[in-house]
Amino acid sequence: MTRTLKTTYVLIILALLLAPLVVVAAVSLNGPQTLRFPPVEPSSRWYGELFRQSEWLVPLRNSLVIAACAAALSVVIALPLALYVWQRRGVAAKALTGMGLAPFALPPVISALGFMIFWMTLGGYGQIYATIISHGVFLVTLPLVTISLGLKGIDPLLIEAARVMGGGRWVVFRTVILPLLIPYMVSGYAFAFVLSLNEYIIAYMVAGFTVETLPIKIFNALRYGYTPILAVVSVIFAGLSALIFGLIGRFGNLPRLLGAERITRD
Amino acid sequence: MTDMPSQTAAPRWLGLWPAAMLTLFFLAPFGIMLAVSVAHRDVSGFYEWGFEWDSYARFLSVFFAKVMAVSLSVSLAAAAICVLLGFPFTVFLSAMGHTAQTRILVVLLSVLALSEVIIGFSLSTLLSQTAGIGNLFHWLGLIPEPRAYTPSLFALIAGLCYIGFPFAVLVLYPPVSRLDPELIEAARVMGASGPRAFFGVIIPNLRGAIVGAFILVFVFTLGSYLLPQLLGRSEHWTLSVHITDQAIYQSNLPFAAAMSVFLMLVALALVGLASLAGRERGAA
Numbered sequence: 001m002t003r004t005l006k007t008t009y010v011l012i013i014l015a016l017l018l019a020p021l022v023v024v025a026a027v028s029l030n031g032p033q034t035l036r037f038p039p040v041e042p043s044s045r046w047y048g049e050l051f052r053q054s055e056w057l058v059p060l061r062n063s064l065v066i067a068a069c070a071a072a073l074s075v076v077i078a079l080p081l082a083l084y085v086w087q088r089r090g091v092a093a094k095a096l097t098g099m100g101l102a103p104f105a106l107p108p109v110i111s112a113l114g115f116m117i118f119w120m121t122l123g124g125y126g127q128i129y130a131t132i133i134s135h136g137v138f139l140v141t142l143p144l145v146t147i148s149l150g151l152k153g154i155d156p157l158l159i160e161a162a163r164v165m166g167g168g169r170w171v172v173f174r175t176v177i178l179p180l181l182i183p184y185m186v187s188g189y190a191f192a193f194v195l196s197l198n199e200y201i202i203a204y205m206v207a208g209f210t211v212e213t214l215p216i217k218i219f220n221a222l223r224y225g226y227t228p229i230l231a232v233v234s235v236i237f238a239g240l241s242a243l244i245f246g247l248i249g250r251f252g253n254l255p256r257l258l259g260a261e262r263i264t265r266d
Numbered sequence: 267m268t269d270m271p272s273q274t275a276a277p278r279w280l281g282l283w284p285a286a287m288l289t290l291f292f293l294a295p296f297g298i299m300l301a302v303s304v305a306h307r308d309v310s311g312f313y314e315w316g317f318e319w320d321s322y323a324r325f326l327s328v329f330f331a332k333v334m335a336v337s338l339s340v341s342l343a344a345a346a347i348c349v350l351l352g353f354p355f356t357v358f359l360s361a362m363g364h365t366a367q368t369r370i371l372v373v374l375l376s377v378l379a380l381s382e383v384i385i386g387f388s389l390s391t392l393l394s395q396t397a398g399i400g401n402l403f404h405w406l407g408l409i410p411e412p413r414a415y416t417p418s419l420f421a422l423i424a425g426l427c428y429i430g431f432p433f434a435v436l437v438l439y440p441p442v443s444r445l446d447p448e449l450i451e452a453a454r455v456m457g458a459s460g461p462r463a464f465f466g467v468i469i470p471n472l473r474g475a476i477v478g479a480f481i482l483v484f485v486f487t488l489g490s491y492l493l494p495q496l497l498g499r500s501e502h503w504t505l506s507v508h509i510t511d512q513a514i515y516q517s518n519l520p521f522a523a524a525m526s527v528f529l530m531l532v533a534l535a536l537v538g539l540a541s542l543a544g545r546e547r548g549a550a
Contacts, residue, residue, distance in 0.1 A: 107489025259440025
């Protein structure tokens, strides 16, 4: 196959992936309360509407608070886990890695039901902190993977050198390991943040009736009919994800973060 | 272990904190769920602790067999399509320059991270009567009247492919990008044509990775909860939808927990198979 054909194939698939989003972006510009394509009487009225209606502002705030706290919690669990497992090969290290990776390998509804029954038993059901902790634990996998990748890239000689010069564990960690890990912690945080923002089933089953997040709000609103405001929220979410991943790609090495080893920055 | 430094960089007690957190908030919920799955259903809404197999016995019904058949076949179809389209995509992608790769990965990640509810909404708009491809076909003169293509089995599988495709590419990406380019170069030098090198060298070398990716995408789409409700009809509801329905609307936690345990065993077995398939590649 020639180069042109390959590029065409890739571009066609990307176009298919973007098609629904393009239609939704266009639909969000409808003036009246209708979902027509192409839009009628184009205006940006619904974008303003979103930030005026408290029925949308409250879920938006909930989502942002949950995502920010849950992502922080997942990094706070993943960092010591990654550090502990690094350079260790015992049963404990294997079990910890397995526990850190498991939530992501299973269909999320399983974790969601587990969390729901757990919080019902313990009494946090319906509370925002229950959603935060559940998301934080569920998303541990992401920072765990990025931080482990960062640790793999650290030259052991560098640490040996720091130690020979008299640095204790804490000093070596603070002055050598941590600065090298920060980009990986930031991208792990960003991954977890975006996924928490978009997560539905766990948030719904843990506290869906009292703590409405934006995806829950959208789903509830869908039952009462489709309005351009749903399209507006979708556009903002897609844009926010693209922005965050774009920043990681701009300032980090995205291909390497996702597992390519052969690639170097050009 | 001679390759280890004289002293590990992290003290042993550091493992206690993540171990405690994951045991409390991940293992404990699973343990409680296991216990609830054999508990007795209390008609008032919750459950009484006990030990009975009643909830598991309900698996032996025609209803449950149908739900399983729908869940499995819909996800199998979506996983097959995703890997079929995603594999060549990943091979072409990994041959591109750093900047192009980064841009395409940003698109894939953004689509992957999108909430299912947004994907369901976008696709149902795209397939709707007023804003969708039905309009386009009508305008092109292919169909006499604009029509909606949702809810339908087609819409559901399209939706599952939409969430599964970026996942398939990202799972295939590490093994594909690690494949030695010299291998393909050698095949080309020896006179193999492009397609011949693709089917004769690239695919056999990555067979394990392809099988692994297929299984992981299968498990991933099996977990879809909102798309069957937004894009399919009620007979297309998957196991995930029924679990939530039982837990929240039918207030039958023991049955929901039993279904969840069953789904977990299926998923664990499949993920185990996937990692075996991935390992086979290393041995080859």
